Amino acid sequence: MRLLEEKILLEGKVLEGDVLKVDCFLNHQMDVPFLAKLAKDIYAHYKDCGVNKVLTVEASGIGLACLTAQFFNCKMLVAKKGKTSNISNEVYTATAYSYTHQKENTLIVSKQYLSKEDKVLIVDDFLANGNACLALIDICKQAGAEVKGVSCAVEKSYQNGHDALVALGLDVYSLARVGKMENGKIEFVK
């Protein structure tokens, strides 16, 4: 999506440690009118897939997921990050290692809100190694829910998340695919 690529080039910053800082519009400050355009684009891609629930993980994907659910006129479900000690048998859980925060998170979804009736679209802000998305897919599998696709705003295409999700047969739609970040320069996958 050309619009997001232009926004990243204009407002994003490449920092040390393979960090693409886009917190001026995507996750710390959210440029909501702009994010609504991204959500509309996600909707256009999946609108004929029968999606009835959007799933994300707290906290930085919630804004985009919420706006996307608005286009689908459906509910949105936020997987909580918790500690294994809190887990009851009323929830589905899966673990995801976060390279950003260098720790293992347990993702938690109440069994009440996800079932085999659900056709789920997973939405997040970033796709890198895909650990968070794979954990959400695991949770959907436990619930018997069908994953109709995975859509993230910014993909680091040089990491293995995209391919891991495609290998599962999923429709993966990233709005901007970063192929390379070097010396402060960003190159997108054509």
Next chain:
Amino acid sequence: MRLLEEKILLEGKVLEGDVLKVDCFLNHQMDVPFLAKLAKDIYAHYKDCGVNKVLTVEASGIGLACLTAQFFNCKMLVAKKGKTSNISNEVYTATAYSYTHQKENTLIVSKQYLSKEDKVLIVDDFLANGNACLALIDICKQAGAEVKGVSCAVEKSYQNGHDALVALGLDVYSLARVGKMENGKIEFVK
């Protein structure tokens, strides 16, 4: 707001420990089409106040804050919860004690995204003792930003958050004001 009161009576549950569980539509699972109606109501209340930024705190207020910012056609800013050890001089911080999680959180906002040009509307899911809102107000004060109001979906009116905010001269608009929860029954303030 009658609509939210009805939703709470229909779908909410009173649990032990003064907990009003509304995670089926407000924070874990978000009934986005319904939350958009709440956001529209918040917009109607503050639309003439010159609001140019919505401020919330991660994670459970993000959905409603995002939808509210959409009505104002403005940006939304999420105060992060962090540890004091991460603090740089590029951020505003304030501490808020969370009774729900029984711990002190440091709320963090980048100085880049909040300034004296900003007319801020604070939005959150719950207002109880007001600690999170008071910390956000403190952050706005540090930035020289003007707080135009505080709007939360559900207020526990028998706790002191509402009065503490009104005492600061703020326009506080809660969409449902719970006056009493006893034996699983909920009474609203008229």
